Every structure is written in structure tokens, then in C-alpha cells.
Amino acid sequence: MPWLPGITPITAYIGPGAGFALGGSFLFALAGMLLAVVAVLAWPARVLIRNLRGQSRRRKGRRRKSKRGRGAPHQAVAKRVVVLGLDGFDPVISKRLLDAGQLPNLARIRDEGTFRPLISTYPAMSPVGWSTFATGVDPSGHNIFDFLSRDLVTHLPILSSTRLHRRPVRKLGPLALPGGGPRFELLRRSKPFWKTCAEAGVASSILRVPITFPPDRFGGKQLSAMCVPDLRGTQGTFSHYTSAQARGRKIAGRTTGGVRLELAEQASGVYTSVLTGPDLPGGGRMTLPITAKVDREARRAAFTVGPETVTIGENEYSDWIPLVFKGGGGTAHGIVKVRITSLEPDFSFYVTPVNIDPRHPAMPISNPPHLAMALSRLHGRYATLGLAEDTWALNERVIDEQAFLDQAYAIHEERKRQFFHALDRQPDGVVSVVFDATDRIQHMFFRYLDPDHPANAGKDTEQHKEAIDDLYRRADTLVGQTLDKLGPRDALLVISDHGFKTFRRGVNLNTWFRDNGYLFLKSDPTENDPTQSPLPPIGEGERHEVGDIDWQRTRAYTSGLAGYYLNLKGREREGCVDPTEADALLAEINAKLRGLPDTERGETAITEVWTGREIYHGPYRTNGPDAIVGYKPGYRADWDAAVGAVGRHVISDNTRSWSGDHCMDPRAVPGVIFSTRPFRNPKPALVDMAPTVLDLLGLDAPGHMTGRSVFAESEVNP
Numbered sequence: 074m075p076w077l078p079g080i081t082p083i084t085a086y087i088g089p090g091a092g093f094a095l096g097g098s099f100l101f102a103l104a105g106m107l108l109a110v111v112a113v114l115a116w117p118a119r120v121l122i123r124n125l126r127g128q129s130r131r132r133k134g135r136r137r138k139s140k141r142g143r144g145a146p147h148q149a150v151a152k153r154v155v156v157l158g159l160d161g162f163d164p165v166i167s168k169r170l171l172d173a174g175q176l177p178n179l180a181r182i183r184d185e186g187t188f189r190p191l192i193s194t195y196p197a198m199s200p201v202g203w204s205t206f207a208t209g210v211d212p213s214g215h216n217i218f219d220f221l222s223r224d225l226v227t228h229l230p231i232l233s234s235t236r237l238h239r240r241p242v243r244k245l246g247p248l249a250l251p252g253g254g255p256r257f258e259l260l261r262r263s264k265p266f267w268k269t270c271a272e273a274g275v276a277s278s279i280l281r282v283p284i285t286f287p288p289d290r291f292g293g294k295q296l297s298a299m300c301v302p303d304l305r306g307t308q309g310t311f312s313h314y315t316s317a318q319a320r321g322r323k324i325a326g327r328t329t330g331g332v333r334l335e336l337a338e339q340a341s342g343v344y345t346s347v348l349t350g351p352d353l354p355g356g357g358r359m360t361l362p363i364t365a366k367v368d369r370e371a372r373r374a375a376f377t378v379g380p381e382t383v384t385i386g387e388n389e390y391s392d393w394i395p396l397v398f399k400g401g402g403g404t405a406h407g408i409v410k411v412r413i414t415s416l417e418p419d420f421s422f423y424v425t426p427v428n429i430d431p432r433h434p435a436m437p438i439s440n441p442p443h444l445a446m447a448l449s450r451l452h453g454r455y456a457t458l459g460l461a462e463d464t465w466a467l468n469e470r471v472i473d474e475q476a477f478l479d480q481a482y483a484i485h486e487e488r489k490r491q492f493f494h495a496l497d498r499q500p501d502g503v504v505s506v507v508f509d510a511t512d513r514i515q516h517m518f519f520r521y522l523d524p525d526h527p528a529n530a531g532k533d534t535e536q537h538k539e540a541i542d543d544l545y546r547r548a549d550t551l552v553g554q555t556l557d558k559l560g561p562r563d564a565l566l567v568i569s570d571h572g573f574k575t576f577r578r579g580v581n582l583n584t585w586f587r588d589n590g591y592l593f594l595k596s597d598p599t600e601n602d603p604t605q606s607p608l609p610p611i612g613e614g615e616r617h618e619v620g621d622i623d624w625q626r627t628r629a630y631t632s633g634l635a636g637y638y639l640n641l642k643g644r645e646r647e648g649c650v651d652p653t654e655a656d657a658l659l660a661e662i663n664a665k666l667r668g669l670p671d672t673e674r675g676e677t678a679i680t681e682v683w684t685g686r687e688i689y690h691g692p693y694r695t696n697g698p699d700a701i702v703g704y705k706p707g708y709r710a711d712w713d714a715a716v717g718a719v720g721r722h723v724i725s726d727n728t729r730s731w732s733g734d735h736c737m738d739p740r741a742v743p744g745v746i747f748s749t750r751p752f753r754n755p756k757p758a759l760v761d762m763a764p765t766v767l768d769l770l771g772l773d774a775p776g777h778m779t780g781r782s783v784f785a786e787s788e789v790n791p
Contacts, residue, residue: 147768147771147772147773148771149769149770149771150564150750150768150769150770150771150784151562151563151564151750151769151770152500152501152560152562152563153499153500153501153502153503153504153559153560153562153563153564154502154503154504154563154564154566154766154769154770155496155503155504155505155555155559155563155564155565155566156503156504156505156506156566156568156762156766157506157508157551157552157555157565157566157567157568158203158206158282158505158506158507158508158568158569158570159507159508159511159548159567159568159569159745160199160203160283160507160508160509160511160512160569160570161199161511161512161515161516161569161570161571161572161573161735161744162511162545162548162567162569162572162744162745163515163569163572163573163742163745164190164191164572164743164744164745165572166541166542166545166572166573167179167188167545167745170542170545170546171183171188175542175545175546175549176545176546176549177549177553178549178550178552178553178556179549179552179567179747181556182552182556182565182567182747182748182749183747185749185751186747186748186749186750186751187746187747187748187750187751187752188745188746188747188748189745189746189754189755189756189757190572190743190744190745190746191568191569191743191744191745191746191757191758191759192739192743192744192756192757192758192759192760193570193571193572193735193739193742193743193744193758193759194211194212194570194571194739194759194760195211195212195683195688195701195739196218196219196634196635196636196701196736196739197570197571197572197735197736197737197739197742198219198220198571198634198635198735198736199220199283199299199512199570199571200217200219200220200233200234200283200284200299200300201217201218201219201635202570202571202744202759203282203283203284203299203507203570204217204234204261204283204284205759205760205762205780206282206568206570206759206762206763207261207265207266207267207282207284207285207763208261208263208264208265208266208763208777208778209263209266209760209761209762209763209764209774209775209777209778209779209780210263210691210760210777210778210779210780211688211689211691211760211779212689212691212693212697213685213689213690213691213692213693213694213697214262214263214691214692214693214777214779215261215262215263215691215693216260216261216262216263216693216696217233217234217260217261217284218233218633218635218696218697218698219233219633219634219635219697219698220232220233220633220634221233221632221633221634221715221716222632222633222696223632223633223638223717225644225645225646226646227619228619228622228624228630228632228645228717229619229717230619230632230633230715230716230717232300232308233260233633234259234260234261234284234286234299234300235257235258235259235260235286235287235300236257236258236260237256237257237258238256238257238258257286257287257436258287259284259285259286259287259289261284262692262693263777264775264777265289265763266503266763266764266766266767267279267289267291267293267295267503267505268289268291269767269772269774269775270293270502270503270767270770270772271291271292271293272292273770273772274292275501275502275503275770275772276293276499276501276502276503277291277293277294277502277503277504277505278293278294278295278495278499278502278503278504278505279293279294279295279296279503279505279506280294280295280296280488280491280492280495280504280505280506280507281296281297281298281488281491281506281507281508281509282295282298282505282506282507283298283299283300283459283507284298284299284300285297285298285299286298286299286300286301286438286459287436287437287438288437288438288439288440289440290440291440293440293502294439294440294441294444294495295439295440295444296438296439296444296445296448296491297437297438297439297457297459298459298507299459299460300459301429301438301457301458301459302429302458302459303407303426303427303428303429303458304350304351304398304405304407304427304428304429304435305349305350305351305358305426305427306351306352307426308458308459308460309330309426309458309459309460309461309463309465310330310331310332310426310427311330311331311332311423311424311425311426311463311465311466311471312331312332312334312348312349312423312424313328313331313332313333313334313414313421313422313423313424313466313471314333314334314335314336314344314346314363314365314421314422314423314424315333315334315335315336315415315419315420315421316335316336316338316344316419316420316421317419317421328469328471329465329468329469330463330464330465330466330468330469331426331465331466331469331471332349333471334346334347336365336420336421342366342367342368342369343364343365343366343367344364344365344367344420345362345363345364345365346362346363347360347361347362347363348360348361348362348363348378348396348409348424348427350396350398350405350407350427351398351405351435353400353401354401355401359398359399359400359401359405360398361378361379361396361398362377362378362379363376363377363378363424364376364377365377365420365422367416367420369416369417371386372386372387372416373385373386373387374413374416374420374422376391376394376411376422378394378396378409378411379396379397381394381395381396383411385411385412385413386413387413387416388413388475388476389412389479390410390411390412390476390479390480390483391410391411391412392410392454393408393409393410393428393453393454393455394408394409394410394411395407395408395430395432395454396408396409396427396430405435406429406430406432406433406434406435407427407428407429407430408427408428408429408430408431408454408457409424409425409426409427409428410424410425410480411423411424411425412472412476414471414472414473414476423466423471423472423476425463425480426458426463428456428457428458428461429457429458430449430454430457431445431446431448431449431454431455431457432446432449432450432454433446434446434457438457445457448491448494451494452487452490452491452494453487455484455487455488455491456484456487461484461509462477462480462481462484462509462510462513463477463480464477464513464516464517464730464731467517467730468517468729468730468731470730474517474518474533474536474537474540474730475536475537477514477517478514478537478540481509481510481513481514482510482547484509484510485508485509485510485547488506488508488509489508489551489554491506492504492506492555493554493558496555496558497558500560502770503766503770505766508548508551510544510547511544511545511548511569514540514541514544515541515544515573515733516731516732516733516734517730517731517732517733518537518540518541518544518732518733519541519573519574519575519576519732519733519734520532520534520575520730520732520733521534521537521538521540521541522538522541522575522733523575523577523732525577526575526577526732527577527578527726527727527728528727528728528729528730528731528732530728532730552567552747556749559749563749564748564749564750564769565747565748565749566746566747566748566749566762566765566766567745567746567747567748568744568745568746568747568759568762569744569745570744570759571735571739571742571743571744572735572741572742572743572744572745573733573734573735573742574706574707574733574734574735574737574741574742575706575707575732575733575734576707576708576709576727576731576732576733576734577707577708577726577727577732578671578674578678578707578708578709578724578725578726578727579708579709579710579711579712579714579724579725579726579727580669580678580679580704580708580709580710580711580714580723580724581631581710581711581713581714581718581719581720581722581723581724581725582630582631582637582666582702582710582714583622583630583631583713583714583717583718583719583720584611584714584719584720584721584722584723585666585669585723586627586628586629586630586631586637587608587719588607588608588723589665591627591628591629591662592622592627592628592629592630592719593608593622593623593626593627594608594617594621594622594623594719595621595622595623596609596621597609597623599626610721611719611720611721612721613721614721615720615721616713616718616719616720617718617719617720618717618718619632619716619717619718621719622717622719624640624645624646624647624649625647625649626649627640627649628640628649628650628658629650629658629662630717631710631714631717632714632715632716632717633698633710633715634709634710634715634736635697635698635701635702635736636682636685636698636699636700636701636702637662637698637699637700637702638698638699639655639658639659639699641655655699656684659684659699659700662682662700663682663684663700666679666682666702667679667680667681667682668680671708671724673724676705676707677705678704678705678708678724679702679703679704679705679708680703680704680705680738680741681703681738682700682701682702682703683700683701683703684699684700684701685697685698685699685700685701688701691779703737703738703739703740704736704737704738705737705738705741706737706738706741706742708724708737709727709734709736709737710736711725711727712727712729744759746762746783748783750769750784752783752784754783754784754785757783758780759780760779760780761780761781761782761783762780763778763780764778764780764781764782765780765782765783765784767782768782768784768785769782769784
């Protein structure tokens with residue numbers, strides 16, 4: 074599931090700021106090209122060394138006893154392990170379509186191998202789940218607990234997986250020297266299985282597996298995914314241009330996930346504006362002029378961005394348009410696509426977030442660094458943004474459902490070319506890829522499976538009612554194409570990190586905390602005891618941000634989608650809860666939250682609440698939420714609560730196109746595993762996947778991994 078892009082408090086924290094990509098883009102591209110030349114020249118020697126090293130490591134591995142508990146030497150079962158990740162692929166929908174005979178390739182794997190639900194993580198979220206997939210440990214072992222975390226000083230939401238370090242840019246004359254400027258740090262801890270493979274001389278290609286930015290440095294190949302920023306330094310900021318102001322219609326500046334901009338009509342059918350790029354060192358931003366010449370009779374428009382001109386018709390995207398932003402003595406390379414959203418009465422068009430150009434990356438997005446450039450040269454430019462499918466553009470009705478599907482499947486095809494490239498060129502080791510369309514399309518189209526969904530009001534409910542079934546059929550076709558590329562000694566695992574359910578109603582725990590005396594706003598009277606008399610009501614549509622909360626009186630709060638935190642003394646800067654009272658306070662709150670009633674609907678919104686101490690035992694357990702909330706399917710943390718805000722209603726309708734979700738009770742949203750190799754474990758879990766991959770390759774799982782291979786019959790999850 075994607076993080077909430079474009080929300081101002083978060084983008085302020087992850088934006089690279091002044092100096093991003095200035096000069097560094099050229100230096101990095103030059104270094105990448107030099108590395109590419111060196112890599113080509115050194116390729117024969119590298120292959121020989123890798124093979125010799127791999128043979129040596131495998132001989133040592135065979136002398137060690139296997140962790141499978143049989144006491145026999147550990148032999149490799151497969152020459153190559155292929156892990157095909159389908160983010161969000163749901164076991165219930167899969168079974169329905171399997172039973173209907175609509176997924177023949179997955180049915181073949183089920184019949185010849187194994188199909189099971191796959192136990193997800195607590196919480197069931199993509200950054201958490203795929204980090205567990207990579208490392209073989211739960212969140213307390215790898216430090217990723219949510220899409221978002223919170224700043225312990227300001228309480229503002231921040232990305233949980235990546236941290237930006239700002240360092241002064243070092244210069245030699247007009248050139249920026251390496252080592253200065255902004256640097257991103259990957260906050261995922263523990264050791265992913267591909268590093269274990271590299272140490273054993275086993276080849277690996279890891280493509281777009283979430284939480285791999287910045288890329289790992291190891292003896293394999295990796296293309297980064299979730300949390301790769303756009304060229305502006307955000308998690309995706311679209312631009313929507315319109316001439317509506319010419320007819321007196323008001324144009325909003327910022328909107329969630331993007332910006333709305335006015336077009337100036339220079340002549341009949343000729344419109345101009347600017348496209349914004351990264352920051353300038355002295356303030357302001359780099360920009361490029363953008364001109365559109367509209368031919369309404371032909372239903373087309375020609376767009377010129379900088380020196381590039383493309384012509385497109387209605388209901389189609391342009392190809393990737395390369396951009397070069399200049400200013401402050403440096404350059405920054407990006408790519409965008411354009412789509413006409415209206416020709417009349419107003420002319421308007423949508424521009425994707427400015428992706429980092431993989432042909433000239435402004436920062437490392439692959440390992441080795443030249444891999445991103447090589448893939449671009451071989452297969453064309455491609456989306457590099459971590460969350461490339463623009464869910465907020467559809468939420469804000471800037472694009473329609475068909476435009477979103479076209480975008481998602483275009484990205485899907487880009488990734489498929491990269492995946493098949495790896496399969497064709499790597500005959501052994503592990504090839505792992507994650508496809509996101511299965512997650513993004515279910516998020517945005519689940520309302521079509523739920524006729525009573527609040528998001529259906531005023532929207533189409535017929536044209537795309539087959540979108541999710543078609544998505545699963547396309548995924549099955551991908552599985553079939555993958556099977557065709559496998560040899561007799563290859564093993565294929567088709568897995569997902571979680572399943573999907575409808576998301577009808579949002580729960581704002583911060584509002585509940587305020588109503589029950591655990592959270593106060595600065596504007597709340599200090600003498601009020603909400604258990605005796607209610608606090609002043611919050612107005613309809615009113616929202617109080619993190620900065621409006623009185624932290625000296627607030628004992629509990631939520632931020633992110635997983636659960637809630639206590640405002641502890643010695644941890645939060647303005648903590649007011651004594652750590653000795655924490656357990657009692659958690660027990661009190663959890664008892665009230667379990668079975669939280671939705672009185673308006675006559676349902677229960679929360680099925681279970683777990684304390685962090687109950688479920689986490691790893692070295693990073695204190696970094697996670699103090700309690701994990703298990704929402705009943707149909708409910709989830711609402712949009713305001715996700716960024717720490719307080720609204721009027723504890724529970725309210727979700728009317729956005731984002732109508733399906735998985736941030737619920739993890740027991741209700743397991744993922745899937747389809748394995749071409751049969752196994753008997755009745756309860757496989759996501760935490761078992763890393764040991765399983767290593768087991769198939771004849772490698773022992775490192776001692777830190779808490780999961781066990783699904784092929785180890787003596788190891789069954791409780």
C-alpha cells in the first residue's frame with residue numbers, strides 16, 4: 074500500500090532542499106558512465122571470481138549442518154529461485170477466480186505445488202511486510218513499523234524508512250565535490266537475504282522490492298523502489314494546469330498530492346505556464362517554460378517543455394519527456410508524462426510528478442549505480458518514483474479512472490521488461506521483483522466490489538466494475554510468462570505481503586482520545602475534565618494539526634496507520650506520562666478501544682488492540698507504536714489521524730476513490746504464497762520467506778532470522 078504523498082508536513086521533512094542535484098547530477102552521471110565502462114571491461118573476470126567464490130562457499134555450506142533439523146548436509150534444491158511479488162494479492166479473491174477457472178497459470182502451480190494464505194506482519198503494511206520478507210525478522214528486528222513515524226521533538230509525521238541528512242555542499246570553484254550536500258539514509262535495519270547470498274557468491278537481482286532506497290551496497294543488482302523521491306524531493310507532486318480562471322472560476326493553489334496552476338492564453342489556442350523543478354541553492358526553485366498549442370478540431374495538443382515537443386490526443390499519455398533544469402551553476406535531469414484532461418469548455422492537462430531521470434540519476438537509485446542507466450538504455454526510460462502510480466491525482470479527480478489504469482499498466486509493462494531482462498540474463502541465484510499494480514488498483518477500485526461503499530456517491534459504478542478481476546487475470550498472465558522462462562531446476566514463489574478489504578469508514582483515534590480525556594488542544598479550557606463535562610465541539614470540516622495539540626496535557630496520540638503512542642516522559646520532548654504508569658495506562662485505553670462501537674452503523678470498528686510488548690521482542694521494539702490497533706475489515710485510521718491531526722468525528726465515511734485497504738486487523742488480510750515446489754507447512758508466514766529462499770539455494774539462514782523455511786517440516790508456525 075502506498076504512503077500518503079504530497080502532505081505538506083511530511084514533504085517538508087523529506088524534501089532535499091537547497092542544493093539538491095545541483096552539479097551532483099552531472100558528476101553522478103559521469104561517475105555512473107565510467108563505472109559502466111569499467112563493469113563491461115571487468116565482466117569476464119567478475120564472472121570467474123564469482124563462480125570460484127560461489128563454489129568455495131557452497132563446499133563450506135555443505136560441510137555445515139542444515140537448520141532444517143534433519144542432520145543431513147544442506148543441499149541446494151534449486152539452481153535459481155524466482156520470487157514474483159504481487160503486492161496486495163488477496164487469497165479470497167484469488168480463490169474465487171481460481172474456482173471460476175480464470176487463473177489457469179496459478180491453478181497449475183496450486184495443483185503441482187502449493188497454494189496457501191501467507192500470514193502477514195503486525196501491522197499489515199507494504200513497508201513493514203516487504204522489510205520482513207527481505208530480512209526474515211518482524212518489525213522489531215528491522216525497525217520499520219509503519220509508512221510513517223513521528224518526530225519525538227515536534228510530533229510531526231516523518232517517513233519511517235528514509236532519513237535525510239543535510240550537509241554543507243563542498244565546492245571547488247563552480248564544481249560540487251563528492252561527500253557534501255544532502256544524503257539519504259535507509260532506516261531499515263537487519264541483514265536482507267540478498268546480502269547473505271552475495272557473501273556466499275550467489276548471484277541476485279532485486280528489482281523494485283519496497284524499502285530499498287537508498288540502495289543496499291552488496292555484490293548483486295538492485296533497483297530501488299518505495300521512498301525514492303521525485304526531483305522536487307517529495308513522494309510525488311503532480312501538476313494540473315487549467316484555463317478555467319478565464320471564465321471566472323477560482324483555481325486552488327495546492328491540493329493534496331499536487332498543485333493546480335493557471336494557464337495564460339497568449340493567442341488563440343496557445344497556453345503557457347511553468348513546470349517547477351528542484352530547489353535553487355539561494356532559495357526559489359528551478360523552472361521550465363511549458364507551452365500547449367491546442368487543436369480542438371483535431372482533438373489534439375502539442376506540448377513544449379524546454380526544448381522537447383510532443384503531440385498527443387485525448388485520452389492518451391505522452392511518452393516520457395526528458396527535462397533538464399538549470400540554475401545555480403548546476404543541472405538536474407527529470408522525466409514527466411503529460412495527459413490532456415479537458416479540451417472544452419476549459420483546456421486542462423495533467424503532468425506526472427517529475428521523476429528522477431534513470432538515464433541521468435541525480436542520486437543513487439540502483440546498485441551498482443550504473444544499473445539504472447543501463448536499464449534505461451536497453452528498455453527505454455521508466456518511472457523511478459517510489460510510489461509511481463498517482464493515487465492522489467485520482468483521489469482529487471484530476472485524472473479519471475481510465476487515466477489511472479493506463480498509467481498503472483504502463484508502469485507494470487516497464488517493470489515486466491526489467492524483470493524478464495533479469496530472467497534472461499541470470500541463470501542461477503535469486504531473481505526477486507515486486508509489481509505494484511495489484512496494490513494500487515485495488516486501493517482505487519475496491520468500491521466497484523462494494524455497491525454500498527460511501528465513495529460510490531456521484532461516481533461511476535459500472536464502467537470499471539471488472540477492473541479488479543481483470544487485474545488478477547493480468548497477474549495470472551504474468552505468472553504464465555514467468556513459468557515459460559523457468560528451467561527444470563528453477564523454483565518459483567509467487568507471494569504477496571497482505572490481502573485487501575473494503576475501506577468504508579475512517580477512525581480518528583486522536584478525536585477519540587480528546588473525547589475521553591487523553592488528548593487536549595491548546596484552545597481547550599484547562600479546567601475542563603472531559604469525563605465530567607464535554608470539551609468545546611470541533612466544527613464540521615474543521616481540522617486541528619499537530620501544532621494545535623497541547624502536549625503538556627496530552628497522554629496518548631496517534632500518528633501513522635498502525636496504532637498509537639503514549640506521550641512518555643524522557644522519550645517525547647514534552648512527555649507527561651511517567652514510564653512507571655505506562656502499562657496501566659495502556660491497559661486502560663486498550664480495554665476501552667476493544668470493541669469500539671460505530672453507533673451510526675451499528676457495527677464494531679476495532680476488533681483487537683495489542684501492546685507493543687506483547688508482539689515485539691526484537692532490538693528495535695521501543696521504536697514502534699506502544700499499541701497496534703486491529704481495525705475490523707471496512708475500517709481503518711482516517712486520513713486526518715494518519716498525519717496526527719484531530720477532526721470533529723471519531724468515525725466518518727471514507728468518500729475518496731481510495732476505497733480498499735489492508736491497514737486493519739492483520740489476521741483478516743493475509744497475503745498469498747504459490748510455490749512450484751510442494752511444501753506441507755499449513756501456516757506459512759511472510760517472516761519465513763527469506764529463510765525459504767536461502768534454503769532452496771542451499772544456504773543456511775543467519776542466526777538473526779526468526780522465520781524458518783516453509784520446507785522445514787519440523788518448523789511450523791503456531
